Amino acid sequence: MSSSTTPDAADGGAPSPGGREQTRQRVIDAAIDLLTRGGRDAVTTRAVADAAGLQPPAIYRLFGDKEGLLDAVAEYGFSTFVAQKRLDPDPPDLIEDLRHGWDLAVEFGLSHPALFTLMYGEPSRSDSPAFQAGLRILRTRVRRLAAAGWLRVDEELAAQIIHATGRGAVLTWLSLPEEQHDPALLTSLREAMVTAVTRKEPVVRAEEGPAGAARALRAVLDDQTPLSPAERLLLDEWLTRLANLD
Numbered sequence: 001m002s003s004s005t006t007p008d009a010a011d012g013g014a015p016s017p018g019g020r021e022q023t024r025q026r027v028i029d030a031a032i033d034l035l036t037r038g039g040r041d042a043v044t045t046r047a048v049a050d051a052a053g054l055q056p057p058a059i060y061r062l063f064g065d066k067e068g069l070l071d072a073v074a075e076y077g078f079s080t081f082v083a084q085k086r087l088d089p090d091p092p093d094l095i096e097d098l099r100h101g102w103d104l105a106v107e108f109g110l111s112h113p114a115l116f117t118l119m120y121g122e123p124s125r126s127d128s129p130a131f132q133a134g135l136r137i138l139r140t141r142v143r144r145l146a147a148a149g150w151l152r153v154d155e156e157l158a159a160q161i162i163h164a165t166g167r168g169a170v171l172t173w174l175s176l177p178e179e180q181h182d183p184a185l186l187t188s189l190r191e192a193m194v195t196a197v198t199r200k201e202p203v204v205r206a207e208e209g210p211a212g213a214a215r216a217l218r219a220v221l222d223d224q225t226p227l228s229p230a231e232r233l234l235l236d237e238w239l240t241r242l243a244n245l246d
Contacts, residue, residue, distance in 0.1 A: 024062050024072075027052045031073050035114045043070065070118060071125070077115045078130030081108050085137050094145050095198060101141055102166050102190050109170030117174065120167055138162060142197075149202035154243050158197040165193040214242035 030051035034042045045066055049056045063069040085104060091097035109116035125131060142158045145151050151158055169189045173181065203211075227235060 020062070023052075023054070023058070027054065027059060027062060027069070028073055028076050031069055032076070032115060035073065035118065036112075039114060040070075040118065043073075045069070073115070074119045074125050075128050075130055077112065077119045078125075078128050078134060081105075081119075082130050082134045082137065084108065085134060087137055087140060091144075094141075094148055094150060095194065098141060098145065098162070098194060098198070099190060101138070102162060102193060105166040106169050106186060106190075109167075110173060113170075113174050116170055120171070135159070135163070145198060150198045151243075152199050153197055154240060161196050162193055165189050211243050214239045 027048060031043050031048045034047055034051060043066070045056050045059045048069065049059050059066075059069060063072055085101070088097060119125060119131075139155070139159050142151070142155050142162070145158070146155050153161070169186055173185065
């Protein structure tokens with residue numbers, strides 16, 4: 001069979017596994033380009049197919065429908081972001097490390113406005129594996145702050161505040177006309193976040209307050225603790241109550 005009649009994604013045949021992944025990525029790249037240049041409305045199956053050099057049916061075989069394609073684009077965005085969120089294993093200053101992580105998230109959003117808006121425009125995308133991987137990196141940062149006695153609030157609340165302020169900062173910035181873009185807005189939001197979740201001085205000893213000690217203890221408890229699952233659950237409940245005494 002000549003190459004002109006070999007089945008592939010463009011003419012209706014099924015590509016090889018490796019070829020399928022390459023084709024899939026080509027479609028995602030084409031969709032991101034259209035999204036960046038023309039917004040979500042520009043991402044039609046026909047426009048994406050034309051940009052990727054395929055026939056429209058290939059898009060449906062690869063992604064199911066347009067929403068499936070947009071989900072894949074958002075997942076690619078989360079994966080790209082997570083790849084940039086490399087965690088310093090031993091930062092010299094945990095508060096500066098927190099600022100750095102927040103700045104990195106905001107810079108990504110401002111550099112990829114259309115993609116960021118797609119990624120965070122629908123709550124259902126929080127189920128994305130790459131989104132969850134990013135949250136694990138954030139929670140690791142928060143856990144280190146707790147272990148060192150820096151946290152002012154519970155770990156989960158701290159993670160929510162950090163995530164919400166970063167996401168809100170980007171979406172607010174993007175909603176403003178360009179003449180109102182003031183870097184002081186981002187700095188103020190970041191410092192408000194730092195003030196909301198951390199103390200001016202770390203608390204690590206029980207005599208300095210049960211809340212800080214509870215946060216520190218919960219942060220350093222290893223999953224390999226000799227406590228039974230029921231005991232661990234009960235201890236976690238007690239520590240959570242103590243951590244919220246402030």
